[in-house]
Amino acid sequence: MTVEIKVPILPESVAEATVATWHKQVGDSVSIDENLVDIETEKVVLEVPSTVNGTIKEIRAEEGATVGEQDIIAIIEEGASASKPAAAPQIEASATQAPTEEHASDDSDKLSPAVRKMVADNNLDAASIKGTGKNGRILKEDVQNHINASKTAAKSDGPAKEVKTAQAGERTERRVPMTRLRSTIARRLKEAQDTQAMLTTFNDVNLQAVIDIRKQYKELFEKKHGTRLGFMSFFVKAAIEALKRFPAVNASIDGNDIVYHDYYDVGIAASSPRGLVVPVLRDVDQMNFAGVEKSIGEYGQKAKEGKLTMEDLVGGTFTVSNGGVFGSMLSTPIVNPPQSAILGMHRIEERPVAENGEVVIRPMMYLALTYDHRIIDGKESVLFLRTIKECLEDPARLLLEL
Missing domain, CATH: 3.30.559.10 (Chloramphenicol acetyltransferase-like domain)
Structure with missing residues (x-):
């Protein structure tokens, strides 16, 4: 049985909000009342808890997305978390195998739908992307960082430069969107x-x-x-x-x-x-x-x-x-x-x-x-x-x- 996770009722005079931070990813187990995501309004940050025990099946609103009251932002498979530990030995075993085509296929199966689409759209090899999520899971941020690093390497004279690698005397800039507040x-x-x-x-x-x-x-x-x-x-x-x-x-x-x-x-x-x-x-x-x-x-x-x-x-x-x-x-x-x-x-x-x-x-x-x-x-x-x-x-x- 699937359960929809919706944006909570927003305070009076607040029409929309921004998805600030996801604390869970697709495939992660969640418990009832566990905070899934922070929703930022123009005044406060609202926590959106899980209403059931289960597993995140789908995330419909990524970080930075603008959402309205009662919008569906995630789907949870109720009770599915109980079966997740059983798959752990198989993942552990595959981690010790050589990087064959079959292994690469297993890695792609562990990608969330959003990440898999992002990898396909940019014609990337998932095996070349270092995952920073739980158990080495590849997150959207990992894919974006991989893309940015590739662009920087291809255009050494381009405007996108990491501040931490800037040499003395270089004039760097960072563009950061304003928070809703x-x-x-x-x-x-x-x-x-x-x-x-x-x-x-x-x-x-x-x-x-x-x-x-x-x-x-x-x-x-x-x-x-x-x-x-x-x-x-x-x-x-x-x-x-x-x-x-x-x-x-x-x-x-x-x-x-x-x-x-x-x-x-x-x-x-x-x-x-x-x-x-x-x-x-x-x-x-x-x-x-x-x-x-x-x-x-x-x-x-x-x-x-x-x-x-x-x-x-x-x-x-x-x-x-x-x-x-x-x-x-x-x-x-x-x-x-x-x-x-x-x-x-x-x-x-x-x-x-x-x-x-x-x-x-x-x-x-x-x-x-x-x-x-x-x-x-x-x-x-x-x-x-x-x-x-x-x-x-x-x-x-x-x-x-x-």
């Missing part, structure tokens, strides 16, 4: 620039009070709550206080309407191996400092492991981006549409400042607020940043909501 990031950022009247205002903040609180309570905080006390929770809570005072910063434009959100879902821009992602903290106004820190830590770990789900990324009414972790001193972040503003944090740097008529050294940070000038006035943006500054320089305001 990177392509989506590029498109959305450009759309934001084209559709919003973006403007950035700046301020700086003295973080001495926050640093003193962290130093005094970080051990007790971690012992009680099981998470470290970072800077992000202070900034997020200060941003919530400012958003309450200036609702337009938490709003968005829908056609000719301004949509004011009476809830506070804050996106935290984070770097991942696949690119920039913005997981969203829901109802942050109802969280305490420990809840904010735990949520940010969990999202950061999921981003590193590539386990963020679509539910983690959708929505958001405001975004906080911390370029300071990479050493940025000043920047103008781009708004994440349909939101209307984004707060940019930067590195903490000791600088001389004037206090009570004296020059002192304080840990200072530049803050940047990029906003959509269509619905947020300059006065609101300046007062918004000043509110954050006041809350951070006198953290008691956060507790007293002053």
Whole structure:
């Protein structure tokens, strides 16, 4: 009995996906719930597990192929995996035989349909191709590498050169297709620039009070709550206080309407191996400092492991981006549409400042607020940043909501 493996239901607003990586090849045994392939959407990578025990009979969508929701990407022969071990002795025995015509025929029988077609189309000898798959199985990548190597040998002056064999002084280039996520990031950022009247205002903040609180309570905080006390929770809570005072910063434009959100879902821009992602903290106004820190830590770990789900990324009414972790001193972040503003944090740097008529050294940070000038006035943006500054320089305001 054969079972069809289909692309899972895609998240709302996602029309198609890309086959990223096959973890199994034709002829491989699979177990129920074992991950067969990674499907990359414009936001997350989805794992497609096997629904039965069996053997991969056919792969219909190779790596790099564009697929839609519920498209058939593979066929599994249910229960066929039980018979596969019996064939192992014959393969092992044939490996010790001399390379006769009969042996070459056995090798071709071990090729997947896609690989066999690729070999035939390019008039290649399968025996001359080194397989890197399981038990020496020849994969499509092996055939392509063989073809590329042959072309390079035939045209020593051609443009295709392996970077690792390039001699000193040679100018090499590599052309790599954008991932679906990177392509989506590029498109959305450009759309934001084209559709919003973006403007950035700046301020700086003295973080001495926050640093003193962290130093005094970080051990007790971690012992009680099981998470470290970072800077992000202070900034997020200060941003919530400012958003309450200036609702337009938490709003968005829908056609000719301004949509004011009476809830506070804050996106935290984070770097991942696949690119920039913005997981969203829901109802942050109802969280305490420990809840904010735990949520940010969990999202950061999921981003590193590539386990963020679509539910983690959708929505958001405001975004906080911390370029300071990479050493940025000043920047103008781009708004994440349909939101209307984004707060940019930067590195903490000791600088001389004037206090009570004296020059002192304080840990200072530049803050940047990029906003959509269509619905947020300059006065609101300046007062918004000043509110954050006041809350951070006198953290008691956060507790007293002053």
